[in-house]
Amino acid sequence: SMDDSLDPFNTTCDLPNDQISIPLPLKLLLVSAYLFVGVTSLIGNFLVLLVVILRRQTRTVTNLFISSVSAADLVITFVSLWATPVAFYERRWIFGEVMCYVVSAIQGASLIWAPFTLAAIAVDRYMLVSSPYKPQMSAKTSLFVIIGIWSGAFLVLTPMLQHVEYFKVGECNSFCIEFWEPTSELRLVYGICVLMIRSGLPLIVISFCHWRIATILASHGRKLMERRNTSEATSASDIKRKQRLQKLLLSMVLIFAVSSFPIDLFNVLQDIQLVYHMSIISDEAKNVLFFLCHWIAMAGCLLNPLVYAWHNDNFRAHIKNLCLSKRSSSFKTIVTNASRIDRTHSRMDLPLNTTTLLDAPDNDDVKL
Template sequence: MAESQISSNITRNVTNRFVQPPWRVAVWSVAYSSVLAVALFGNLVVIWIILAHKRMRTVTNYFLLNLAFSDASMAAFNTLINFIYATHGEWYFGEAYCRFHNFFPVTAVFASIYSMTAIAVDRYMAIIHPLKPRLSATPTKVVIACIWVLAVVLAFPLCFYSTTRNLPRRTVCYVAWPHPAKDSFMYHIIVTVLVYMLPLVVMGITYTIVGVTLWGGEIPGDSSDNYQGQLRAKRKVVKMMIVVVVTFALCWLPYHVYFIVTGMNKQLNKLKSIQQVYLSVLWLAMSSTMYNPIIYCCLNSRFRTGFKRAFRWCPFIHVSSYDELELHATRLHPRNQSSMCTLSRVDTSVHSNDPNQGTRKSAKRQAPSPERG
């Protein structure tokens, strides 16, 4: 009975509401296509930079790789489909893709934000507890696998209850909850807490402690001669990740607020302008997939060099030997760093303990300065 009433309301109230003037459809098409192009290409370049260069295969970068993969996947499989369905109100893609369409965004967002959370915890352990054991490559991959398993478990109800329905003038894709009004609202509250509020609280606490330590005191256990260089390197990594987290939080906040507010006040769904509001908050949420490569390029010298190499076919992009050294210089084992610094007075390089910074060659060999990274 409830499902029949919902279908009746959709037929009566939604069909005409999705008809938009051509100019508006064109504007939204350009906006969503831009997100798709930038997110897909930018994140694929990030994946290539990490996989193609051994120096980039660090714990932090493995999580960034997972983040880039989830963002690229969501951009490829959901951004354009979301736009088409939200614009026309007609589902053209069959029931199987309907299930995937509702299931995958929650999975990808979960993988994204918990990859950021894992990086925050790793940075916290590296800076606040530097003498405790750190994650190696194999445990990192296990953590990433666990993140995806938990993401699938959380999103499974959307896949299980998703279906299509043929209405008189169109086909719709929706989640047929057993108790639509109650189940839909409660599920979104759970998702908001687990995929937005909880990880942001964890990251807020860890980065606050790390920030106070890096900008307001000394790094515990760090008394090497290269303290200032190491401090700058660690600050840059933390600063980059804070920008990534804040960008994610701002992009997804209106989306979560929209569903909570419309869930509490069903009458808002009948407003003619609600489609434009939804397209706006959806675009902002989907745009979160395209900002990270830009942030990496602007705030990390190695990623910037990687993007230079990816775009070296452009006539105005020049990759110097200095840039090549940034990605290909051999990293020293941490146990050998202090002794290597004393081998020669000529070699004044800074060896960073930060896993994202690696080892620097001497200034006389034209290696990157300790400020870069």
């Protein structure tokens, strides 16, 4: 029985059938949905990082910040995407003691990395638009900002990590939980404080910066329209480019806000239920709601690189260029090997002009 399996003196491994009840069609749908998000997120965010790492001309301050968001999304995909829903479904922790603390830390920190990085982007763009003739943030400075954001996230999570406990019941059942007794009210207070820090504060900063950016660009646009001088074409083009970039960044902010709000609300309601021993919704509804909210949060990880790719012509060009470079490199290797084999074992000429092919410039040299 279930009681026997939870007996600490029970040394047998008759695991209890304590998994949450989910209809088979819904279970298959969840597995497919999580698999789709995981694979797409890995590919998309990996490509973003690859472009920034391999293409020196893409290492702008904004792109470095965006690559930080992609790195955070990759960490979430590797750690939280599968571990959290599996633990929720199994109602116990099956990944060992080390992973208990690693997942708790990474999952919490990743929820802070993205919004504060987006806030840093907004501040940088605002400074660039409002004070274009002043020294702007350098790539080196942006890296220090990124390191500060990632490190600061763990500092914010210190109280939570101090209350994470891993323990075993019997030989077969392990658990990884936040244990706040006897001061369980602090759990709710801390949760709300973290929510305000990681969501409220960044959204206030982002909203202010983008409002000011939109106001400044609109003002510059009106002045150019009044002048209607052909010599101002460059300035007009620059304003349009900045407006396109602002739309891209606002899209990323909107993705963050929409994807994180459901799971934030779920966590707050769950804390209220635990602290005050209230039953807000049925267990069946809570189970379905958790997976839906968590999946929406994970979907935000794949939407950022997709939005970035479709809003940025240069990014798509760099991806295409990388793919062509790899394909060209592989083709060169094949032709070179074939040429060596032909010179050794055959008098027949290759049908390809290998000299022309091998001497052709790499796609890396093509200016985009």
